[in-house]
Structure formats: C-alpha cells, structure tokens
Amino acid sequence: MNRNIPEVGCAGILVEDTFCGPIPALPAEGVLLALEDMPVRAGGCAANVAIDLAKQGITVDLIGCVGNDGAGDFLLRTFTQRGIGASHMVRLEGKRTSRCVILLIEGQDRRYLYVSGANQSFAVDHIPRTWLQSLKVFYLGGLFGLPGFDFGELATLLQFCRSQGVVTVVDVVVPQSVRGMSQLKGLLPHIDVFVPNEDEARAFTGVTDPFDQLRAFQYAGAHTVIITRGQQGAVALYDGRRWRCGTYQMQVVDPSGSGDAFTAGIIRGLLLRWDLPHMLRYASALGASVTRAAGANEAVFSATEAEAFIRERPVTIAEEH
Numbered sequence: 001m002n003r004n005i006p007e008v009g010c011a012g013i014l015v016e017d018t019f020c021g022p023i024p025a026l027p028a029e030g031v032l033l034a035l036e037d038m039p040v041r042a043g044g045c046a047a048n049v050a051i052d053l054a055k056q057g058i059t060v061d062l063i064g065c066v067g068n069d070g071a072g073d074f075l076l077r078t079f080t081q082r083g084i085g086a087s088h089m090v091r092l093e094g095k096r097t098s099r100c101v102i103l104l105i106e107g108q109d110r111r112y113l114y115v116s117g118a119n120q121s122f123a124v125d126h127i128p129r130t131w132l133q134s135l136k137v138f139y140l141g142g143l144f145g146l147p148g149f150d151f152g153e154l155a156t157l158l159q160f161c162r163s164q165g166v167v168t169v170v171d172v173v174v175p176q177s178v179r180g181m182s183q184l185k186g187l188l189p190h191i192d193v194f195v196p197n198e199d200e201a202r203a204f205t206g207v208t209d210p211f212d213q214l215r216a217f218q219y220a221g222a223h224t225v226i227i228t229r230g231q232q233g234a235v236a237l238y239d240g241r242r243w244r245c246g247t248y249q250m251q252v253v254d255p256s257g258s259g260d261a262f263t264a265g266i267i268r269g270l271l272l273r274w275d276l277p278h279m280l281r282y283a284s285a286l287g288a289s290v291t292r293a294a295g296a297n298e299a300v301f302s303a304t305e306a307e308a309f310i311r312e313r314p315v316t317i318a319e320e321h
Contacts, residue, residue, distance in 0.1 A: 005134060006061040006085055008053055008267055011127055012046030012141030013119050013173065014064040016071040016097055019294045021104030022253060042078040043296045044098065044119070045141030045171060048257045051297040052264035052286065054082050056306075058271065061085035061135075063127055065118040071097035072118075090126050092118050104254050104294060122146050124153040129160060137167045137267050141260070144183075145173030151183050158190035167270055171195045171263055174203045181205070181220055189221035193270070195263050198229045210235040211320065214242055226266060226280070228259050234284065235320075238276045245280040246316035248288035248309075257296025262287035268303070277317045285309050 018040050027033040042051065050062045062084050066072035068091050075097065079086045098117035102110050119142070132138055138161050143149065161168050170191045181188075181204050188194060194217065202208055205216035210227055214237040217225045226236045233247040265283030274282070285306045293299040301309060 006059045007135070007271060008050075008058055008060045008137045008139060009063065009131060009135045010046045010050040010053070010060060010139045010141065011063040012122070012139075012143075013044035013145055014042075014047050014062075014066055014075055014098060015044035015114075015119075016074055016099045017041045017043035017256075017296060018099070018101045019104065019254070019256075020101060022106050022294065023104065024106050026103070026105060039295060040074070041295045041298065042075050043100065043257070045173065045260050045263075046139070047075070047079070048260035048297045049139055049141055049264050049267070050079070050084050051082050052257075052261045052290075052300045053267060054084050055297075055300055056264065056268050056303045058268060059085075061088065061131070063088045063090070063131075065090045065092055065095070065122040065126070067091070067095045067097040067118045068093050069097055071099055088128060088131055090118075090122070092121055095121060102254075102256060110254070110256065116145075119146060121148050123148040124150055124157055127157065132157070132161055132166055133164050135166050137169060137270055139169045139263070139267060141171055141263075142173045143170055143187075144175060144178055151186060155187055155190055158187065162190065162192075167192045169193045169195060169263065169267055169270070171259070172200050174200045179203055179206070181216075185220045188217065189223075191222065193224045193226065193266060194222055195226050195228070195259075195266065197259055198227055198232075201227045211242060226283075228262055228287070230255070230258075233315075234262070234280060236276060236280060242320040243276060243280065244316075244318050244320055245277075245284055248284055248313060248315055250288045250291050252291040254294045255291050256294075257290045257300075258287040260296065261290040261300050264300075265306070280317055281310055281315055282306060284315055
C-alpha cells in the first residue's frame with residue numbers, strides 16, 4: 001500500500017487533552033488531592049477519529065489548526081508517531097493550541113475546562129480541493145464548534161466531494177445556543193453520513209424520540225443518519241429504512257471519545273462496503289472499547305481485536321417497521 005495516498009481525510013477540532021482521575025469526588029475547598037498521574041493526550045473529534053482509523057490499519061491524513069506553541073508541537077509529534085499524515089496542518093502565529101482539562105468523577109458525568117484557541121480560526125478554505133480529490137472518505141468533526149466555518153462555503157465543498165466520488169461523514173459539537181435546523185438543513189442534502197448523538201439530535205429537531213429525530217432529519221433532506229445514544233446503543237436511517245442497534249457492556253472508566261471511535265468504525269465499514277448491520281456492530285465495538293481506560297483514544301481496539309470481540313459477543317441489531 002502506498003502510504004503517501006490517504007484513504008481518509010479528517011478535518012476539524014484538535015485539542016491537547018489533560019485527564020484528571022477517575023477520583024471519588026471533587027476535593028473540598030482548600031484541600032489538596034494527590035493523583036498518580038494526569039496524562040496528556042491528543043484529542044478533539046478530528047484527532048480521535050484519525051488516531052482510531054490509523055489503529056484499524058487505514059491510511060489517514062489530518063487537517064486542522066494549532067498554535068505555534070508547545071501544545072501544537074505535542075499534537076504534531078503525536079500524529080507523526082501514529083502514522084497520520086499531517087503535512088496540510090495549519091500552524092498559526094499568535095494563537096494558542098486548543099486545550100482541555102477533563103475531570104473524571106466516579107459515578108458522574110465528566111466536567112470540562114476548555115480553551116478553544118486555534119480551532120476558532122479553522123476555515124473551509126484551509127482544506128485543499130486537490131487533497132480532497134485523493135480521498136475515498138472525507139470526515140469533518142466538530143461542525144458548529146468551528147466558528148470560522150462559513151456554511152455556504154462548506155455546502156459547496158461537500159458538493160465538490162460528491163462530484164469527485166468522495167464519501168462525506170460529518171458530526172457536530174452543538175453549543176447550547178444552537179436550536180433548530182435553520183443552518184443545518186442547507187447542508188444535510190450534501191452530507192452522505194450524518195452522525196450526531198441524541199442530545200445534539202434533540203437540539204436540532206426539538207424532539208426526544210430517536211425515530212422521530214430520524215424522521216425530522218430525513219424530511220430535512222438527510223441521506224444516511226446514525227444517532228448514537230450512549231448506553232442505549234444507536235439508531236440509524238439508511239435508504240429509507242430504520243434500524244436499532246444495541247450496545248456492548250463494558251466496565252466504563254472514561255466514556256471520552258466513544259462517539260468518535262464509533263464514527264471511525266462507520267468509516268471503516270464504508271471503505272469495505274459493509275451492509276449497515278455489520279457497520280453498526282463494528283462501530284459499537286470500537287465505541288465500547290475506548291471506555292475501558294482514561295483517554296479518548298488510548299484503549300480503542302485494533303481491527304483484529306474488534307473482529308475477535310464481535311465474534312465472541314453478539315449485539316442486537318433489528319430493522320424497525
């Protein structure tokens with residue numbers, strides 16, 4: 001295989017993540033809590049998906065914005081060590097690389113302290129058309145969390161991908177201020193696979209039932225939609241048919257990055273032209289695997305591990321009528 005030609009291009013949010021915990025509870029005011037470690041990892045949805053794909057043996061390039069600082073050096077070094085192409089990465093003078101501190105509290109959801117940094121400057125015109133033409137799949141991670149993106153320019157870029165036979169996969173990071181589909185509906189007809197989680201789907205559609213959410217996206221022009229639902233699995237719309245997928249049970253240490261690993265599994269299925277049930281099964285296994293350790297991509301299965309895991313543990317996948 002020519003390692004210079006990527007199968008998948010990932011673009012979007014890049015973050016230097018620092019993980020604290022798991023700890024039983026936040027310390028009281030003025031109390032020092034000693035930890036064994038606070039690991040620093042490459043993160044952000046675009047980085048997570050790229051790292052997870054590389055671990056599946058897939059050639060992948062990554063585009064995003066980082067600052068000309070130590071955190072940016074760390075991210076680029078990590079991508080190189082993982083075998084991820086980063087020649088199109090954008091380094092910005094006068095901007096800090098995005099950073100996040102993730103507090104892991106036992107029995108509670110995570111808490112985040114986030115500096116958006118260079119991610120604010122990432123724009124559609126940072127993505128070269130010649131690079132897109134070389135891909136089989138283009139993944140955009142963190143739409144709505146990228147304030148520099150012009151939605152009209154993005155629609156044109158997605159149309160270009162379709163004209164070149166490049167499959168597009170898009171997920172979102174939805175700020176609390178975003179409600180309704182006024183901006184999204186202009187993009188959905190041009191996205192091949194849309195992968196929100198159920199909270200994001202509720203923010204867009206205003207409904208809570210997952211199949212009602214699928215219908216709302218379908219009416220807005222979406223093609224394939226897969227909504228991840230955490231411990232409740234996932235639902236999917238494909239070719240007018242609706243599916244429900246169960247979930248693999250794990251001893252969860254940290255759920256960070258599980259949705260990104262799920263998306264990486266979907267992308268591998270697209271490359272191998274699997275049917276939707278097989279794709280959902282594999283994606284669910286990858287998503288579950290990440291939760292076994294602190295970090296958003298450290299514990300993700302390799303392709304061999306995922307396939308062995310799936311053979312040994314069935315998961316329910318059913319078409320809804």
